[in-house]
Amino acid sequence: MPGIRPGLGLLAVLAACAAVAFLAYCVSLDRKRRGDPALRRRLRDKRRAGPSPAQARGAQLWDAAKNEKLQERFLQEVRMGEHWLSRGEHGMGVEHLSNALLVCGQPWELLKVFKHTLPPKVFDMLLHRIPLICQQSEVDMKEQEYLEDDPD
Numbered sequence: 001m002p003g004i005r006p007g008l009g010l011l012a013v014l015a016a017c018a019a020v021a022f023l024a025y026c027v028s029l030d031r032k033r034r035g036d037p038a039l040r041r042r043l044r045d046k047r048r049a050g051p052s053p054a055q056a057r058g059a060q061l062w063d064a065a066k067n068e069k070l071q072e073r074f075l076q077e078v079r080m081g082e083h084w085l086s087r088g089e090h091g092m093g094v095e096h097l098s099n100a101l102l103v104c105g106q107p108w109e110l111l112k113v114f115k116h117t118l119p120p121k122v123f124d125m126l127l128h129r130i131p132l133i134c135q136q137s138e139v140d141m142k143e144q145e146y147l148e149d150d151p152d
Helices: 004-035 037-049 053-061 064-086 090-103 107-117 120-149
Strands: none
Touching: 004 037, 064 090, 090 107, 090 120, 107 120
């Protein structure tokens, strides 16, 4: 077994040299890329071009014309949630309050209000429903984009 140790040592030295060479190559490639004037120009042009499509889509969701309808829907959902909670139907109440969170412009502030006003049991039910709301919201947005892109 004396021949195994020198072989492992040699293999370790070769692996270390390969790692150092790879890192040196990465550093030199990064310097070359960062020094390229065309890259800086492309980045500057991209910044000047304006908001990304995701930001534009977000701004489109909160148009002034739609804002009034969203406020109306928000108030309606809160009223319905309060109505069902007052009748003891916690499931229906949480469903309407989660819909209110979905259309709310500042959901974190609304959650703070709900935390102080709702019973702990109901607030916990609402917190457990939030991932489902987010998932459903993403599906609805993708469906809406599909319908807007559809030429029919």
